[in-house]
Amino acid sequence: LAKTTQPISMDSYEGQEVNITCSHNNIATNDYITWYQQFPSQGPRFIIQGYKTKVTNEVASLFIPADRKSSTLSLPRVSLSDTAVYYCLVAPFNDYKLSFGAGTTVTVRA
Amino acid sequence: DAGITQSPRHKVTETGTPVTLRCHQTENHRYMYWYRQDPGHGLRLIHYSYGVKDTDKGEVSDGYSVSRSKTEDFLLTLESATSSQTSVYFCAISDGQGHDGYEQYFGPGTRLTVT
Known part of the structure; x- marks a missing residue:
């Protein structure tokens, strides 16, 4: 499994864009990059996944450079309710065991 | 939301007693997983199942066993609970x-x- 490294915590203010960068230097050719969000007292929730370039959905955008050794989750115009832990995971092809690290605690302030 | 329920939601038990947690799904999904989450350790995989009667260990399986006799139910058993198994x-x-x-x-x- 490719090891991931992401910041332990980030602070932001309402209305700002939050970018969380995850490093995965030893990602394999067929690995997929997946991000989850976890609110206090709840299980994690899938946000977005991608293989390369850019993926966007109603919640976030995911930017993956050509070398795929890192990825950046972008949360546009955050609100207080976006305060959560965000996990970056690298999923091996056809292997559905996911390894959650400690994640990044994002705190949004008014 | 996906149809997943867990029971019980809260349990207090004494050291040395057996405990079984139940996970029930109504989605007919093939894979089921059990994780534990502790402060400072994030989410860690205990066991998972890739089909009825097909299970495998995760990274923290010692002291735990699982069973899956039908698609919708996945049971986690602590054979003899210890204080270190206090967790969510x-x-x-x-x-x-696929992806x-x-x-x-x-x-x-x-x-x-x-x-």
């Missing part, structure tokens, strides 16, 4: 098909306290 336990499911298989749906969690 999450069940998750995924359909295990959509990386999307896991989590249950509400079970808070277990071993005294």
Whole structure:
């Protein structure tokens, strides 16, 4: 499994864009990059996944450079309710065991 | 929300007693997982199942066993509970098909306290 490294915590203010960068230097050719969000007292929730370039959905955008050794989750115009832990995971092809690290605690302030 | 329930939601038990946690799904998903979450350790995989009667160990399987006799139910058993097993336990499911298989749906969690 490719090891991931992401910041332990980030602070932001309402209305700002939050970018969380995850490093995965030893990602394999067929690995997929997946991000989850976890609110206090709840299980994690899938946000977005991608293989390369850019993926966007109603919640976030995911930017993956050509070398795929890192990825950046972008949360546009955050609100207080976006305060959560965000996990970056690298999923091996056809292997559905996911390894959650400690994640990044994002705190949004008014 | 995906149809996943966990029971019980809260349990207090004594050291040395057996405990079984149940995860039930109504999505007919192939994969089911048990995780534990502790402060400072994030989410760690205990066991998972890739079909009826097909299970495998995760990274923290010692002291735990699982069973899956039908698609919808995945049981986690602590044979003899210890205080180190005090934790929040999450069940998750995924359909295990292609890239959509990386999307896991989590249950509400079970808070277990071993005294």
